Amino acid sequence: MTEPTPKGRPGGRTARTTQAVIDATTALLGEVAPADLTVGQIAAHAGVNAATVYRKWGTKEALLREVLLTLSAERLTTPDTGSLRGDLVATVAAVADFLRTPAGYALAVLAATAEDDTSQELRDAFWGDRFARAERIFTRAVERGELLDADDALLAYEAMIATLHFRILARRRALDADIAEQLVDLMLGGLTSRN
């Protein structure tokens, strides 16, 4: 096997096929709404047989779930900057950047609109992972003495992510370049405590 691994990722034929299908799905999500995307399109774009996709994932929905979780793991980093404000700005900015991409936007629409049971599992897995990452940020802040406890912190995290989704989905407005800083400073300082 001297054939180069696509995009330098390690792994054998199966891992390369998986990555090709995930990459194809990500690319197509920039052009086609998730509901209109077909396994045939994805397979053709990835250069594999549709039967291979069905054998590995079973359904388009299961594939979309893996793509969502893979992109989430790759792009939605949870950096350790040394300060609560730094960690939160980096985390919220990464979500904003992701939602500005066609694939990120498509996945946000999918999360809000898909009605089947698999989609609910997808939502629970996705948000469970995201909240667990946020919790680690708040736990570190408590250890550093920046926060007394993390009780309200997850609500603040949810409110920041919610504002990003709400602005692009419900209001259909673009996200300001400094939206992460705006939100983090609001959540940390509050409205009345700065007066």
Place this chain on the structure above:
Amino acid sequence: MTEPTPKGRPGGRTARTTQAVIDATTALLGEVAPADLTVGQIAAHAGVNAATVYRKWGTKEALLREVLLTLSAERLTTPDTGSLRGDLVATVAAVADFLRTPAGYALAVLAATAEDDTSQELRDAFWGDRFARAERIFTRAVERGELLDADDALLAYEAMIATLHFRILARRRALDADIAEQLVDLMLGGLTSRN
């Protein structure tokens, strides 16, 4: 005209027809997704001719816009309780109550998913009205000396409303009974100022 006005609302035949169509649409939105709702269904439920609905509104989308704005005006009150916290809790709780109703939920889905130009006008009119109402709350708070300025306040309002929409649409979780108080106390006090 000795015929009683339906539901005690004032106005002549035209006003009664308008109200009957709005009431029928509101009722049907509890049972049928906005995309699947037809003018024929609405007219039949209201006891009027479909031609009457088309004559007054032109399209289903224009009717849905009026229903959204009418329900918003009726149910999303902007009370003057004498304190910023009281005004915000009442305002956010009214939105949460509305989103817990089938019609409110259906309209939130509609706002997030409809793609046509009329829907964008609907969104702009709806959110423009809601933000203007919130601004009056913050202006009163500035006058009372509770806030230095209203600059960040509209972002806090957006973050609270966003969290309600996000939790029911993106996460598909129920809204806690005390979600309004949780959000208002977070926005007013912030995470770090309470330590």
